[in-house]
Amino acid sequence: MATSDFMLGGLASVGATVFTNPIEVIKTRIQLQGELAARGTYVEPYKGVLNAFITVAKNDGMIGLQKGLVPALYFQFIINSFRLSIYTTAVDRHWMHNKNGEISYGLGLMWGAIGGVVGSYCSSPFFLIKTQLQSQAAKQIAVGYQHSHTSMSHAFKQIYNEGGIFGLWRGSMAALARAAIGSGAQIATFGKTKALLVEHDLVTHPTLNSFSSGLIAGSIMSLAITPPDVITTRLYNQGVDVHGRGIYYNGWLDCIVKIFRSEGIYGMYKGFWANYMRIAPHSTLVLLFFDEFCAVREKYHL
Structure with a gap:
């Protein structure tokens, strides 16, 4: 795993997050709206994106609209540093290629999930602190449990005092299931789409190829990731x-059961459009920035 790929993956995601964090705030609020309540029985302060x-x-x-931005930047830098550097390592060493030398969608899913x-x-x-800060709102529009954090550092201290070091990983x-499903779908689709667009002479310009592939990958990712994201x-x-x-x-399984019982399948897809509007451009920007950063590195032998 190249150190430069690790850093470039993180920087690409940081650049994208500054633009997409507001929709992440909206997505979080909508997902918490009407928590464990039947549809139509609660006040909806957020009526659409x-x-x-x-x-x-x-x-x-x-x-x-930029609540939770600081922990969001840390989260995105770390997760995408690993995801994208593992992805490029797998591509460069042909771990994602089949016997015919073509990129395998199945292997892409596996390496994307691992990353x-x-x-x-x-x-x-x-991610924990980002979510809790993003949910904090004025009393008249508050949804979900309201934490009393005043900053990222205060949140770390408060969570640690309540649950120790393990509380920070509550x-x-x-989140692992969310990441495996979402990252696997995104990385596999991105790599395969890039190859197909070039193979069929549809989009061959490097930047446009990365942009188009990232947009398609983000769309597939948003469909797959919404339930585990909720x-x-x-x-x-x-x-x-x-x-x-x-x-x-009491855990992820208990959460699934309670959501289905009280909110139905609709509850598992709360915030879908906000999620789509966040993930599609975020995925496109992250993957585009990453490919462009890698191109600059290769051009100048950095």
């Missing part, structure tokens, strides 16, 4: 009792 933007800006101010799991586990504390098992958001944002146990869910 556009309305949610206006609601947050009106009640939390424009700065409210996602490694990166997700290492970055889990930042909910990480659900579960992860719920587990990460829930409060804990005096024993450090979650007050709503």
Whole structure:
């Protein structure tokens, strides 16, 4: 795993996150809206993606749309450093190619999942804090459990005091499934699509090829990742009792059962459009930036 690939993967994701964090805030709020309540029985402060933007800006101010940005940058840098460097290593060493020398979708899924799991586990504390900060809102539009963090460092201290070092990795098992499914789908689709577009002479310009492949990969990823993303958001944002146990869910399986019982299949896809609007451009930008950074590195032999 090249150190430069590790750094480039992280830098690519940081650049994309600055632009996509506001939609991440919206996505988190919508996923927590009406938690464990039947559809139509609760007040909806966020009525769609556009309305949610206006609601947050009106009640939390424009700065409210960038809540959780700092831990989001740390999270994205760490997870994508591992994901993308593992991906390029697998491609360069032909671990993703079949006997005919073609990129295998199945092997792409496997290596994408491996990179996602490694990166997700290492970055889990930042995802936890990012989620809890993004959910914080003015009283009139608050949804889900409201934490009292005042900053990322305060959140680290508070979570550690409540649950020790293991408290910082609470909910990480659900996050691993989320990362494996999402990263596997994204990386496999990106690599295979790039090859197919060139093979069939559809999009051969390097930058346009990366952009098109990233957009398609992001679309596939958003379909696959939404249910595990809802579960992860719920587990990460829930409060804990005096024993450090979650007050709503006992784990990812319990979370799934309770969502299905109270909210139905709709509950598993809450925030889908916000998720799509975040993931598709984020995936496109991350993969495009990464390919461009790699091209600059090769051109100047960095």
